[in-house]
Amino acid sequence: MANTxxxxxxxxxxxGQRQQIDVPVARLYTHTPLHISIEVVHGRKPGPVMLVCGGIHGDEINGVEIxxxxxxxxxxxxxRGTLIAVPVVNVFGFLQHTRYLPDxxxxNRCFPGSDxxxxxxxxxxxxxxxxVDHATHIIDLHTGAIHRTNLPQIRAQLEPGSETARMADAFGAPVILNAELREGSLRHYAQNRGIPVLTYEAGEALRFDEWAIAPGVRGILRVMRxxxxxxGEQ
Ligand SMILES: [Zn+2]
Known part of the structure; x- marks a missing residue:
């Protein structure tokens, strides 16, 4: 069956089309327009729509490399299906090397937000x-804080038999935590909307940690398989 x-x-x-899309988000104080850059890979055959996003905290750069x-x-x-990849969600924080927005x-405490x-x-x-609302599955990429390293871990709501638990199992991180949902987070919003979602936490902020990046890439590919x-083999 062909995809639509x-x-x-x-x-x-x-x-079969692949496209980079710049979503206008706001202007800097200099009036320079700022975009969230996303890349969409739309398969020839239908399947899940997987959103993989990094840098919702602007200083957490392992996810950008993943x-x-x-x-x-x-x-x-x-x-099969569609991949929506967003390397840097918080473009303001990324420019300033900070977790937060300019204010x-x-x-990741602002969802669902309002216009x-x-x-x-x-x-x-x-x-x-x-x-986010286009996705059927989500993997959100994070790290620890500055000078605080997280062992590669999946955080998710692990109800036995659920799609989220199935994704967490497939990812194959060294640690899986059955983590409470935090009000206002992307994971909270998505899970309550019925979109299975994993958070991958690995390494520390403002640093590329190879031992955190490589298992992150492998884990996402395993979930997609x-x-x-x-x-291919899992
Ligand atoms: Zn984070």
Whole structure:
């Protein structure tokens, strides 16, 4: 069965198409427009819509590298379903090497947000409407804080037999935590909406940790195989 076209952030992708889309988010104080850059890989055959995002905390850069490597992986060329990859969600924080938005709000406490709220609330609402609500599965990439290293771990709501638990098992991280949902987080929003979601936490902020990046890439590919998005051994 052939895939149908896929609509996201004002763009339409045909089966087999891959496209980078810049979603306008706000302007800097200099009036320079700022975008959240996403890359969408839309397979020829139908399947799940997997969102993989990094840098919702702007100083957590391991996830940015994980997304970059995922997009370079040759195995996604024959994808079933759709991959939405967002290397840097909090573009403000990334530019300033900080976890937070310019007003010190934590974007991962701003969901679901609203179109006329604070900067964080507006960005959360934009992400929700343009990107997150299109996904059937989500993997959100994080690290520990500055000078605090997290052992590679999956945090998720692990109800036995659930799709989330199935994804967590497939990821194969050294540690899996049955973690409470935190109000306002992307994971809280997605799980309550019925979208199975994993948080991968590994390494520390402002540092590329190879031992955190490599298992992250492998874990995402394993989840995609388990969901039937990629062929091959798990
Ligand atoms: Zn984080």
């Amino acid at each position: 076209s896929f609509h996201i952030a004002g763009h339409t992708l045909q089966p 997304v970059r490597r995922l997009l370079r992986s040759r195995s996604i060329n024959s994808l 010190r709000r934590d974007l 006329n709220g604070s900067l964080g609330g507006r960005i959360a609402a934009l992400l929700r409407e343009e990107i 388990r969901l039937g998005m990629l062929s």
